[in-house]
Amino acid sequence: MQATAIIGIFGLVVLASLVAAPRRATIEGFFGGATPEGRAPGLWVLVLSQVTTWIFARSLMNSAILGYFYGIWGTLAYAAYYTSFLTGGFIVGRLRENGAHSVQDWLGAHFGGVGVTCYNLVIALRLLSEVFANLLVVGLIFAAALPEVGIAREVSILLVAGLGLAYSAWGGLSAALRTDVLQMLVFLVVFALAFGALVTAPGFDLGAVLTATGTSGSWNGQVLLLVAFLQVFSYPAHDPVMMDRGFLADRETTRRSFVHAFWISTLCIIAFGFFGIEAALAGAEYEGQLIGTWSAMFPPWLFVALLVSLLISALSTLDSALASAARLVVDELRLTRRTLNGGRLAMVVFMVLGALLTLWGNQTLFDAVAVSGTASMFLTPVLLVGLVMGRQIALWSYLLGFGAAMLGAVAYFARDGAVFAAILPEGHKYEQLLVICVAVLVVGFAAVLAGAKRRV
Template identity: 50%
Template sequence: MLDSHFTPLVALLAVVALISIVIAPRVRTADGFFRGWNDMGAAPGVFTLTFSQVTTWIFARSLLNAGILGYFYGIAGALAYAAYYGSFLTGWLIIDRLRFHHGNGNVQSFLSERFGALGTGYFNGLVSLRLLSEVFANLLVVGIVFEAAGGGASTAAILAVAGITLVYSMTGGLRASLRTDVLQMTLLLALITALSALMFIHPAFDLPAVIGSSPDAAGPGWILLAVALLQVWSYPLHDPVMMDRGFIADRDSTRRSFMHAAWISTLCILAFGLLGVFAGLNASEGEALLDTLARLLGGPATIMLAAALVISASSTLDSTFSSASKLAIQDMGLARASARNGRIAMLLFCVGGVGLVFVGTDDLFAAVAVSGTASMFLTPVIVFCIWGGRDVARWSFSVAFAAAIAGAVLYFVENSGYIAVLQPLTGLDHKYDRLLLISVAVLAIGMSAFALGLRRSRPGAWRESFGGGCVFWFSPRRRERQGTPRR
């Protein structure tokens, strides 16, 4: 794909890496390293938070996933992946209730209050795997891009991107991540805009064909959209990168950053999904997505495409490293909260993620499907406990967790070809049909367990708690009155 453009691509990425290292501040305080505050103790503003939210969720795996789903399943595939970005809306509702109704400073403290060590243990285990998968998946995309470039550069590129990102992440923690995210997001927006413009003006671009590219209402793309709409409720809660950014600024700044991040990230993902649809409609027999786009859009666009993927990988990696250090040191309390210990945690997560690149699967969406299914044990927690304010028996939490993990494992082993259980039993041939069935079953089991495990509360408690949240969402005056967290 990039044979004749390898040198300019490397030069461009080297410049971006150098600037990122230069602008990353050296942070020595725990608040600066773990919470992103500046030397004066001030939290980041709306613009910084918004760009950081978007660029950490518009990561390399997401861009490539959106393109691949559009390539194989048409407009429905692109819409299905974009639906996951509704997580910014559900994520904001979750964070606002945790902070300003329940008075919690992180997710772990809430789960500890409701479910004890069991709650935090299950959650921390899932989140740790999520962070490792992010390191793995984004470095895998870097390898895919440079493998297409030829010259056996993929391994060197993976190690270089991981190493450079780790260096400036260890320098400044979350504060460095926030600052470099603004630069990386600005570049990413420019690249996505330019690629979209080249697609729209291309003689082969046919808007009616793009819109009609998923004619089968029961096709895999539409099924995956249904899965996304089920998983989007719990998906943000198990993403520490998003959650961390919801606890560092004031209420209004946090709300506005989540709202803006929702529409900006959705448009970016849809744009990349449309690139995939465009490529799929014009692909030659046996031609891969990146090769098709290179042929259709030409050399300069090919460099922009590769640069967008690698820059987004780097922007996600630094956020993943900062969230991993916060998880291990502050949230799990594995060591004293200091910048030095945070740097050690970053290093360990980096080594673990790089190791997975060379032994893990190359199915990029598998990680999304598995983690999204596993996270569904949190849906009843959100509905009954965070939004509803109800107390639930701990056995209910364990049942929901067991069902979600069993569903995630079943999907992974069957999709990987290790076993065949659902296909013979149900006759469902496509993996996304089986994923939808698993998701519905996991959600039904979890919600039923929580309904059965409800503890008695005073009359009207549910209406006061959940209804208050709804009033807050629509009423600016309510927001002003509830500006102070309830302790």
């Protein structure tokens, strides 16, 4: 019965998304998000699109899982990444003041093709991880909802990948914007019902939730909060979904959209984290990325609402990631002509690669965030010194900072290997991540400041 309800509700959302997608695709709509009449998206279209693409399925699960293990500090640590809307809005404003039309535009003017290539490599990995992680959550949900069906995980991943690709490839960014609004409104209704049921349930204690230390203690959540603050300036700059939406409307509309997206998404992430914290307080065993835990804890309708919320957020992120992948391949890398078919081909490639990655054994959802967030940290000194302070930075400084960030990302990803295990201090992986982030920033700032000079 639960599986039928999940499939039925999600199917209706997919059908509505197909109906909401624009019937007529144009080049400017596909790559630039313009309406068929050529107008830029309005304030609340931007806000809802920003929010729904950032509170995606992986993020919701991460918030709940971190809340389960590290209590309120774990959830706050993940919520801290959502101050990226404030730092991202600041970066977009400075870029537009300098006449840049994208991050690549500004980097190209200061570091040439080499600098842009380094950046594009990082955001390509970011987009691929978005597709992979959200398809992975889809597979986990249907595997839990249909335990008697041995291939439920694989079939659900292929079906959602195909359906998401269908309307994304038809309308590109304009389709993503229109369907994001629909999907976000449905998500808010479904999630509000689930959250209301949680906080009004007998035995729910808000004070206990707000002081919870989780099943593993709060220390590692506090460490992760420090990591988030170290990464939060560069993190939005390497997210093409957020950056792409920073150049669609006028500057005032864009600024306001980032502020509204910040508080709405932060509240949603913290609220979803409550479900993980409550599971720990109830003494429930951790099972299947918390999905199995919730199935035993909550009444059937609440469990269905939670999983539908996750599925909607996964779908909304997939179309936006594919739209940004098309713009990256066509407008930035220029690997194909700026045509609808060129953009659609890029989408197919990213979706296929992301789906193939779900066959890989790693299902630790936060690792993708940690790795890409560390890789992006070369941008912190570059943007602060070059964009904010207005200094000219030598190419060698940029490349040294980039190399340090990439090495840091590899070190965290391969931390259990003999080489990095001998270098990194003993401790929890988040403590090791904090050390890596500090080292990356020290090397990056030292290199950038050594190679910086005043512009003539």
